[in-house]
Amino acid sequence: MKKALRFTLLFAFLIQINGLSIFTDSNSSSLLDISDPDSKNTDVFRQLLNQETIIRMSLVKNVHALMKDMLDLKKSMETLETSQQKTDVDVATLKQKVDKLKRDNQILELENRRYEETFRAVTENFTKVDEYIQQVLEKLEEKRERFETNTSVVLADLKMEVRYLSVTLLDLNKHTLEIDKKFPEMMQEKYEQLSLRLNTSVENLGNDIMTTNKTMLKSVSDLENSQNIMQNSISVNISKTLEEIMAEVKQSKNEQLQLSSAVSSLEVFRMNVTNNILGKSKKVAFSASVSSSSTSWISGTLVFPSVITNEGNGYNPSNGIFTAPIAGMYVFFLNVQSYYRETIYVDIVLNGSTRVRTMAVSNKSDDYYEAGPNLVVLTIQKGDAVWIKHYSGSGYYHDGPITTFSGFLIHM
Template identity: 75%
Template sequence: MNQKLVYPLMFTFLIGSFGFSVLTDNSDNSTNLLDTSDLDAKNMDVFRQLLNQETIIRMSLVKNVHALMKDMLDLKGSMETLKSSQQNTDLEINALKEEVDKLKRKNQRLELENRHYEENFQAVAENFTKIDEHIQQAVEQLDEKRQHFETNTSALLADLKVEVRYLSVTLLDLNKHTSKIDESIPVMIQEKYEQLSLRLNTSVENLSNDIMTTNKTMVKSMSDLENFRSSIQTTISVDINKTLDELMAEVKQSKYDQLQLSSTVSSLEVFRMNLTNNIFGKSKKVGFTASVTSSNTSWNSGTLVFPSVITNEGDGYNQHTGIFTAPSDGMYVFFVNVQGYDKQPIYVDIVLNGSTKVRTMAYSSTGTGDYYDAGPNMVVLTVQKGDAVWVKHSSGKGYFSSGSITTFSGFLI
């Protein structure tokens, strides 16, 4: 195809390069000199016109030749581009051929698999045929069993009807017996309740008596402690006064002058007064006992307040807050007894300035029949003036009160 285009172009180029005018007899006469001696003036003008036209034609041919040469160069570049495209096309064709080969091989594998699947489908179809045959046999067997079951069921239903009749009669008798039991249950419950109430009241009375006896014993013990403290204080005070009197007598008999004697006597008097009043001569007594006024089944947090004040010597206990504030320094004894309500456990602490010191509990053990257990405890504390002591909740809930059972006490040793 490219050669067919090249040959006409070369032919045109040759014509443009060597094609001379017929009027010049195929000779290249650039000077355009003609023998005009025998021509007349008219022929001369015609000849000149023809010559000018020939020149114009030659110039046009040259111009066309140059244009053709340029087109040939462009055509040559296009041919090279076509050659490159042809190579790329060949490569793509080769790649496509390889893809086609791969697809052919894949198609062959698929055909083999398809044959395998067709064989499997045929085997499955045969299996389905066998299954249909088995199902038909199973249906026939089920029909036979159903007929046999219906026959047996009819006999069973007849037997069940007879049993239901006997059961109805039995239920009627049971209903009558249950009615009698229902009538007797309230009477039994009432009897049990009365017996339990009697036992409970007896246990509470015994417990109250035991607590009163314990409280009396503790009050007597506290009184004995106070008398013992007073006697010791008196003995020590007498011994100190006696010793100081002897010292003062010895000083008066010495050889010091009167001024020094008076100063020494005054110092001894001050020493005796301070020693007696500040250490051994505490005449102010401190002690309190308070109790709750009623039972509470739901108390479960905060400070346990004892509003009923029995004794409050020194005005240290506050019946509104339940807190004892020490009016003076010293060694104090504190006692608490909390009575649990029914079977409810209760745990309380004696605290000093918010710090727990001792704990007590009232915990009833179910199954023994003894309720309203008591939880007493006592602690001896070194207390500074202004320190606070109270009873606070630890765990559990509620407390019992019958008289002065749940109490809080304390006194200065």
């Protein structure tokens, strides 16, 4: 398109120049056409120069106007190119939209075909249902006609039977009248026979009742004797079983008390040995126990509020935490007693870190109040804290100093 515009401008410029040349030639020919060339050569030459100057000025003016037109045309071309680019972008966008519309149209056509197929299937189903309904109606009509026919036959048979019944009723009425005449005699005879049979049956029933009463009294007496024997036997067995259970419970408690006493004796012995060996005047030792049983303790720190020994005042009975007053090697002992058939796991912790764990597990129907002892030797610094923390299970048992927490210094 640019080339075509350039050719158009060049062609117009050439036409203008040619037009001026023709005009100049015509004027010069008219001016040179003089009868006396010698006398008028100077004037003619001047006129030619003036005309040539005028023509050149006009030509320059036309060229400037043409250049201005060319610049305007160039700007128009640039504007046209920008518009063309925008148009191309719009056309591309429109093409994309058209493609999208085509795809949507294809999807809609597919859905429309699917809907048409569904509608066709529904129509066929409705047609089949209509045909089935027509067949059912025809069958019902046939059955109705057959029923009407059968009803007519049955009614006819009923009419015949009613006639036969009427005749039978007449005969029965006659027979009833005859029976009414003979009924008092028959009733008297039957009453006499029934009275005789009833008297005989009453006598036999009285004899049977007397025999049965004697048998029942004997059975009741035997049953009472058997019941008394069984009650005595059950009472003896229950008493014996309860005594055995109480003996086992007492034995288990005695064993636990003996174990706790042995542990306490061992602790005292170790403390005495340590003091004798070291010969130190600084003593740190404690023992504490829970003050009551619990079935609901399931988390946190196990507190032993009942203080047995607290040499050095390192143990705090209000929160259950032992804080080392001096650095050294300590022995800590724990015994936790499970509550009846519960299971309990607890840890001995140092500054929140588990060191050892103990457990009292009851996993049998006859196991109860199980003990879970454990001991640990720790090297700790002054100000370190040791306590008992819940790990798993629930509850603990108290029957004197059974569930206990103890510790003592063995070396500084």
